[in-house]
Amino acid sequence: MTTNRLSADPYGLLIGTDRITTTSVDLHSHIYPGTGRPNAAVALAGADEIDLAVSAAKDAQRAWMALTVDQRRDKLIDLADVVREHLAELAELNTLDYGVPISFAGNAIMIEQFLRHFAGYVDKPLGSSSPVSGSTDLNFIEREPFGVVGVIAPWNGSLVVAAACVAPALAAGNAVVFKPSELAPLAALRFGELCLEAGLPPGLLSIVPAAAAGGDALVRHPGIGKIHFTGGGHTARRVLRAAAGNLTPVVTELGGKSANIIFADADLDAAAVRSAHQGPLMQSGQSCACASRILVHDAVYETFTERFLAVIAATRVGDPLEPATGFGPVISAAALDRILGVVDIALAERAGELLTGGSRITEGTLAQGYYMQPTVLGDVDSRSSLAQTETFGPVVSLIRFADDGEAVRIANDTPYGLNAFVHTRDLTRAHSVARQLQSGSVWINQGSRISPQGPYGGYKQSGSGRTGGLDGLREFQQVKNIRIGMS
Incomplete structure (x- = not known):
């Protein structure tokens, strides 16, 4: 079983244009499940690195929203094109991450599909207007980004979550701090590099592999406007309790017994x-x-x-x-x-x-x-x-x-x-x-x-909220009412 395509140097966090290999947390020895042997050293994020990523994301989000809708749409399409060129590489990294057979690991194509789909929403009318009872005022309902959102992915689906969450979050105008599991960070880190190669503003998507401490810092950070968590119910309860400190809204996609x-x-x-x-x-x-x-x-x-x-x-x-x-x-x-x-x-x-x-x-x-x-x-x-x-x-x-x-x-x-x-x-x-x-x-x-066309999410203890479709886009938007007096 060959894993020699991986770098012998430590894999660093991707924040802005920097690959950070020296952090407040020790390096993690990534184990390849097919052999039970280490195949890479990966830097992990702690509270300091999360703070750095959120700061970079705030700057990038302002730069992102300063672009015209045509420019943002085209950059997401450009990213989809770059992803298509690297599908085989992403699939192999997916396999090296957690041992999924390469025959199943091609779900990187979902990133391309979701990017193309949600790019189409960027320049479409997403707000509305409504008459106001007993008045001639103009009443507008706008949908705006949260600003910086945190996305926490499980080890068994970092590319799937990147597709289902990053694509609509960026289309809605947000920046994303993306935390893959320390057990499977490699494919997500490469996707972050592809975002830079496609011309997205540095920091618009930061990739911060982390264990529990880094995840907790992300959820508690006051600069995060919303959290999307995919994982198990036990961890979800911890996430919800941590987010409650800042009243940060949380979307969860949890387990099943289908x-x-x-x-x-x-x-x-x-x-x-x-x-x-x-x-x-x-x-x-x-x-x-x-x-x-x-x-x-x-x-x-x-x-x-x-x-x-x-x-x-x-x-x-x-x-x-x-x-x-x-x-x-x-x-x-x-x-x-x-x-x-x-x-x-x-x-x-x-x-x-x-x-x-x-x-x-x-x-x-x-x-x-x-x-x-x-x-x-x-x-x-x-x-x-x-x-x-x-x-x-x-x-x-x-x-x-x-x-x-x-x-x-x-x-x-x-x-x-x-x-x-x-x-x-x-x-x-x-x-x-x-x-x-x-x-x-x-x-x-x-x-x-x-x-990307269909909403996906759970009933009961399988979570709340949706990814995919218009419902998935709206998870990354907040609603504003603007009323102009005409009397």
Whole structure:
């Protein structure tokens, strides 16, 4: 497994035009999950560096808004062009960041798509006017930027969050201080460099890899107008408490325990392939969109299970940098131990029957990395901790249901509501079930396909707010009412 494309010198924070390698926090040794060995040293931000980034962002935001709408629109399009030229590089860095197979790592293309989409909003009318009751006054409703926004990305999706948040934030007129996880900073740092190469004002997007201390400083900074946080519920509660000191508004996109419903009339071959990839295979199940609860109608349970397990068995496990690899490692040794513990507890509680997997992979070169077998438990109790708690690993549950009503009840019976999946050939059923599911997104006869045109976000404990579409743009705008007396 080759990671020798990375620099031997420390990777620095990107603030303005500076790459800062000496900070108030020690260097972080980045571990490549495919080998379990260090592959880069990365500078981390503390409170001092966050303050520097916010100061640079304030200056850059004023310079950004001093440009005409045509100039800002064109610069975002120029950035999309630059990103397109470097898609392969960003995909490889994504793989080196957290071990996602290169076959799945091309989500850098989302940055290009979101930039092109939101560039189109820059020069469009975003305000409105309204008559005022009992008056001839002119009443305007304007939408303005917050100024400087903080974006906190998880280790499993820095490029996705860059697409979904940075593009609309810049289009709305903001500057962004972007904090990728210390576990996966490489692709985000390169994206920040591409912003400079495309001609964006220095400091308009600062990249500040940081651990908990840097994130806390960002959330508490009085110069931040809004925070967008993607991650887990436990950390989100800490973010909300920290932001409360300055009453800083916070948008959250949190975890999930997505239900994937397989009805008896579904195309079972297609459903098996989609369910395997949306479940344990893609990103080794380390995704908020992981369909970890697979609800299968009694009439096709055995048939579907056989085909589903066959897809998993045929998937190549190996070096994430190899294009043929379909399943890679989990992020760290600690994550591996935690996920194995989830399986052990489920078996001890007799929550379900182990159908495949359940162990660490210890053969050959994979033994040095953080590899776990794709794991499937059958006939799982829908009320068990396995079926209720987000695992964030390559572990899925097969759960039986008898009719549409029971399927909806089980699907909705968790604290989460980010994604749901439905497989059926019956259009009436698809519409009916989708409307009953308590989920921000419902994907019918397909996997999760986030696009710039569609709003994405959660119900219940899966978060608040949206990315994508007009709703996603408005998350980065605040509303002002201007009234001109005409009497």
